Amino acid sequence: MKRKTEDSDTKLFLNLVTQNQRLVFRYILSIVPNYSDAEDIYQDTVTSLWEKFDKFERDSSFTAWACVTAKYKALQFIRKSRKSKLVFDDDILELLSGEQDSPELKRINGILKECIDQLQYGFAQLIEMRYQKGWTVKKIASFYGKSIHTIYRRLNNIHLVLLSCIERKM
Numbered sequence: 001m002k003r004k005t006e007d008s009d010t011k012l013f014l015n016l017v018t019q020n021q022r023l024v025f026r027y028i029l030s031i032v033p034n035y036s037d038a039e040d041i042y043q044d045t046v047t048s049l050w051e052k053f054d055k056f057e058r059d060s061s062f063t064a065w066a067c068v069t070a071k072y073k074a075l076q077f078i079r080k081s082r083k084s085k086l087v088f089d090d091d092i093l094e095l096l097s098g099e100q101d102s103p104e105l106k107r108i109n110g111i112l113k114e115c116i117d118q119l120q121y122g123f124a125q126l127i128e129m130r131y132q133k134g135w136t137v138k139k140i141a142s143f144y145g146k147s148i149h150t151i152y153r154r155l156n157n158i159h160l161v162l163l164s165c166i167e168r169k170m
């Protein structure tokens with residue numbers, strides 16, 4: 001009888017992961033904007049979810065559970081890679097990766113939208129392609145006829161402009 005339970009747990013897990021894959025991945029991208037890093041974090045998240053699936057309470061939200069796990073995996077990744085990347089304060093990381101429905105996050109998202117609206121058209125279009133349409137950096141580079149490195153550099157510059165704008169408005 002245990003085998004049947006394991007099979008049904010596997011099917012349930014795969015179904016829940018499949019249903020929430022896009023949302024969880026985009027959530028990770030909101031914390032770690034590098035697509036390749038986000039893919040690695042997503043894989044770590046799914047592995048961790050599977051390892052702890054027996055502790056998942058069936059009457060609770062899988063999406064929330066997956067996003068909390070993803071948040072900790074992303075924060076762990078950021079802390080490990082701080083030496084070579086842009087450094088954010090732990091409080092900012094917690095705020096940015098906090099509950100999706102929090103009033104503070106809604107306020108920051110509103111400010112972010114204002115800041116994006118103030119970007120030059122080409123920069124706003126690049127942000128739209130990357131984060132709203134979910135295009136890969138490779139696809140964007142191909143679209144513009146630029147190198148992947150150039151697109152990453154532009155995105156990094158835009159991120160810095162947006163961060164500065166958000167900090168000014170807060």
